[in-house]
Amino acid sequence: MFDxxxxxxxxxxxxxxxxxxxxxxxxxxxxxxxxxxxxxVNNVCLLIFFGPNPHIIALLVLTIGLAAAxxxxxxxxxxxxxxxxxxMQSQSTxxxxx
Numbered sequence: 001m002f003d004x005x006x007x008x009x010x011x012x013x014x015x016x017x018x019x020x021x022x023x024x025x026x027x028x029x030x031x032x033x034x035x036x037x038x039x040x041v042n043n044v045c046l047l048i049f050f051g052p053n054p055h056i057i058a059l060l061v062l063t064i065g066l067a068a069a070x071x072x073x074x075x076x077x078x079x080x081x082x083x084x085x086x087x088m089q090s091q092s093t094x095x096x097x098x
Contacts, residue, residue, distance in 0.1 A: 023081060029074060036067040 014027015043060040050056060 024074060024077060032070060032074075036063065036070070039063050040067070 012027070012031075014025050015031055018025050018028045040060075040063055043056060043063055046056045047053075047060060
């Protein structure tokens with residue numbers, strides 16, 4: 001089988017590692033940020049070169065909205081994951097005390 005335990009969570013190694021592990025790691029989040037920045041720069045360049053076209057403005061607004069929604073979702077997912085880990089640790093501590 002393919003062993004990904006030696007991979008780091010950064011860059012493309014993190015993206016490959018995330019395929020085989022549950023959850024979202026740092027590499028995926030960094031790649032997502034880079035992709036949204038490239039899309040934003042592309043839309044701004046289109047806006048500059050072709051003028052204020054309603055279609056380009058709509059694409060720019062959709063890009064900003066999608067990036068904000070994905071960022072919010074990832075932060076909420078990380079918060080829930082952290083809360084679940086803390087809950088599991090407190091439950092295991094209670095079991096050890098009994």
